[in-house]
Amino acid sequence: MITEARSLLILFALLLAGPAPADITALVGATVHPVSAEAIENGVVLIEDERIQAVGADLPIPDDAEVIDLAGLHLYPGFVHPATQLGLTEISSVPGSVDTDEMGSINAALRAEVSVNHDSALLPVAVAGGVLNAHIMPGGGLIRGTSAMLRLDGWSWEEMVLQTPTAMHLAFPSGAAGDEDNEDLALIDETLEKARHWHAAEAAAARGEAPRPARNDQLEALGPLLAGEVPLMIHANGIAVIETALDWAEAQQFKRVILSANADVQYAAERLAADGIPVILRGVYNMPVRRWEAYDMAYVAADRLHQAGVLFAIGDSGGGMDVANARNLPFHAGSAAAHGLPKDAALKSVTLWPAEILGAGDQIGSIEPGKQASLFAATGDPLEPMTKIRRVWIDGAEYDLMRDRHRRLYQRYRQHQQAEAR
Template sequence: MSPRLPPSPRRSGAATALVFAAALLGNALGSSEIPAPVQTQPIALKGATVHPVSAPDIVAGTVVFENGKITALGADVAVPANAEIIDATGKHVYPGLISANTVLGLTEISAVRSTLDVAEQGAINPNARVAISINPDSELLPVVRANGILTALTVPEGGLISGQSAVLRMDGWTPEEMTVRSPAALHVRWPDMKIDRTPRARKSVEDQQKEIDKAQKTIRDAFAIARSYWQARKTPGPDFKSDLRWEGLLPVFDGTLPVFVHADTLAQIEAALAWAKEAQLKIVLVGGQDAWRVAPQLKETDTPVIIALATALPSRRDDPYDSAFSNAARLREAGVRFCIATNGQRSEAAHDRNLPYEASMASAFGLPRDEALKAVTHYPAQILGIGDQLGSLEPGKAATLIITSGDPLDFPTQIEAAFIDGRKIDLSNRQTRLRDKYLEKYRRK
């Protein structure tokens, strides 16, 4: 019998990767938390400091909600006789936080491809819909809930026209139960405008510029073709043929679906604004790291900005160290509508729970504290078109709120209870279970 040769490095590496992936997937089968049942009786939160966000704070206030809606709030309101009364004396009540740029529900472990469903193949996918791909059992959803994030805009990635996002509740059995609004927006990812002029550049300056021009032309041509399709569809002739891609853009031209353009650098933002004017479209800017540089133009065109990461590093060597930290304050001073979000990358989905601290950083660099709170509650609700349902505590709005030990933008603050549409949410998650497990381990020593 001839001696067995050792496995090749390639085969050994592949086998190791498969074992590693299998181990990870074993922990990614789904969360064990059970979605909350529908609210069946009125609930009254009494004695807390109530922060409506859209109105002055109410000390020792009461919030009453029934059938998933807030029915009353104030210092002295009538409580239904059959209400469940929760004593919140010494606590604080805030609207649930809103994450306005994330891939929650589309990713689990960024290094394991089988847990990713964030992007379609190809550059032009306006018909791709996030809502049908959501994983309600994601382990990441309970984690963000535990830090007060109860609503999120889940966004598609990839290509130039990525698809349609959805506003989701962070609790539910199915994607349909989780959906607040779908589609919420069409997402365009403006091509990178940077040109590598170093000696190590893989392509010439001319070739790089050609690629940039080609990508921008692809976006313009797609919208031009879709507009022609929209016009032709109004009075279709015998030769008219339906195209699902262009069907996905029809709500844009009908004025019912906003266009969110992802752009960070000054060149990207200026090009996107010029295109929006040329195409006669109202857009929302997502990312906007250099938005403060064109604040007057954004104000003039009434272009809102979803700031993705208020804790980013400067984009240029000669930028002030706090250029990202003070971005929100500068936009506010210029009268530009804005909100604060995370960067929305698949690799950062596990850290979306840190959203309140992005706003906290902005408040440390010129943004008033009450504005920082609005930047993750009231303002994202308005920009996402759900301001009539969420973002503040008002009669008639959804009873989506949190009870806290203090300011939710502060690290030490604990989220003690959360309600989504009046349903009391389980705040346990994989991280809290691990914490309790190892606390018990050292307690026994």
């Protein structure tokens, strides 16, 4: 009797639930901007099982597809933030909500994604600005640990992870502190040398040639970096520090290096292009550092990297107030475009190129078959501040833009003023 009653309850629940949603979604009528190809007027994008199945102008639409008319709008892939601490901090003046920096100098075993607050109020704000994926990085110390590429929606950090680990992070000593910075660099060198010996001993133990070394989580975590499986992201600001960091990385013979730097990186553009080292440009909205530099020094940096042939992505500082302002990422690229960077390169610098630099180019960054269906529909060029984002999809599921606190407040006070006017 209990089994029969349970079956009846399940049947009743299914009847109340109604028909299952269509497995295939067809976005039609918009101008599709794949980023990896020319724009498609009155395009069609077919989505199935969280992924893009087809993109084109005259695609046959399955009879059972849910058709969404986006006439008059422009469809773009979601922006990819190349370096941020979204989800690791909420209110900078409330210490309990800040989990960006780890104590100690050597934190190779740290994984940034496990500390991400999936319920952060800052995530929907970024999504409403078109930032649908973000590279979340750790802070604090010298060897800071690994980062991860996340989708900015999910019920847990596990659901949000798109790819991990993405890179091992190193804050290169600036040299400004003199002997203290020399000691820091010596500590980094010593740690890497110990890690090489530890992994050699571990390999010998696996072959039965030596006893297994004592467990060391920090040294073990450096294994993928030393094997070339994970790139090293070096954080360095100022041309002297950048040049020193590049010399050091070359001497260490790392197989894969990514440079995260300020606008001074433009002065090393030719070397970076020759060495094939990609760059995360940490923001455009900055003042000149030196008295002799032009007012637009930071704004033209992206174009100079592009002219030199450097693969780069545009970000912001990644921490502090820029976490709350991650939604402004496309405007950094738009400002670079206003100062010489070709418009198509500006768009790629916040979509396809960061995805490729961070090893996720086969999943996100453009509207192509096989990639995640994370895209948005906008009223025009999304690098322009006056453009409005009307609809968003993450992994094929439409995102409720009213989760954005900014939009809710706008509606609240707009309705109040309308009521006052009546």
